[in-house]
Amino acid sequence: MTSCCPALEHAAGAALCRIEDIPDGGSLSVQIDAQPVILLRRGMTVWGYLNRCPHFSVTLDAAHGAVLTYEAQVLMCAHHSALFRFEDGLCIEGPCQGAALDPQPLRVAAGQVYAADSKPRSALARLGPRSSDR
Numbered sequence: 085m086t087s088c089c090p091a092l093e094h095a096a097g098a099a100l101c102r103i104e105d106i107p108d109g110g111s112l113s114v115q116i117d118a119q120p121v122i123l124l125r126r127g128m129t130v131w132g133y134l135n136r137c138p139h140f141s142v143t144l145d146a147a148h149g150a151v152l153t154y155e156a157q158v159l160m161c162a163h164h165s166a167l168f169r170f171e172d173g174l175c176i177e178g179p180c181q182g183a184a185l186d187p188q189p190l191r192v193a194a195g196q197v198y199a200a201d202s203k204p205r206s207a208l209a210r211l212g213p214r215s216s217d218r
């Protein structure tokens with residue numbers, strides 16, 4: 085099993101992290117719009133899920149902020165050991181078997197990981213009231 089570091093926060097439009105910041109086969113905790121999100125990586129593939137177990141709607145991590153993974157295949161909820169697949173967040177074993185984690189769409193560009201709906205900060209700054217709103 086591997087663990088990760090405390091949650092990283094990011095500014096709107098900024099990269100969440102570099103791909104290599106996520107341990108290969110492991111996890112990294114980040115915040116997206118004040119929501120705790122777990123990033124998982126296998127090779128150059130990255131998945132994101134809201135850090136909320138479907139069993140009791142609590143975060144998956146142990147008290148020290150680590151989310152455990154096993155053999156680059158599954159992550160384990162620290163509370164009752166439910167196992168969730170990297171690929172689709174489906175619980176394959178445990179008290180919430182058949183339920184799934186909420187996916188967080190991501191995009192990867194130039195080795196950086198972004199929330200899929202994040203916009204560059206400069207684009208947001210240019211958005212103002214439409215002429216029809218005046």
Ligand code: FES
Nearest residue numbers: 137139161164166
């Ligand atoms: S709270 Fe996650 S398995 Fe029970």
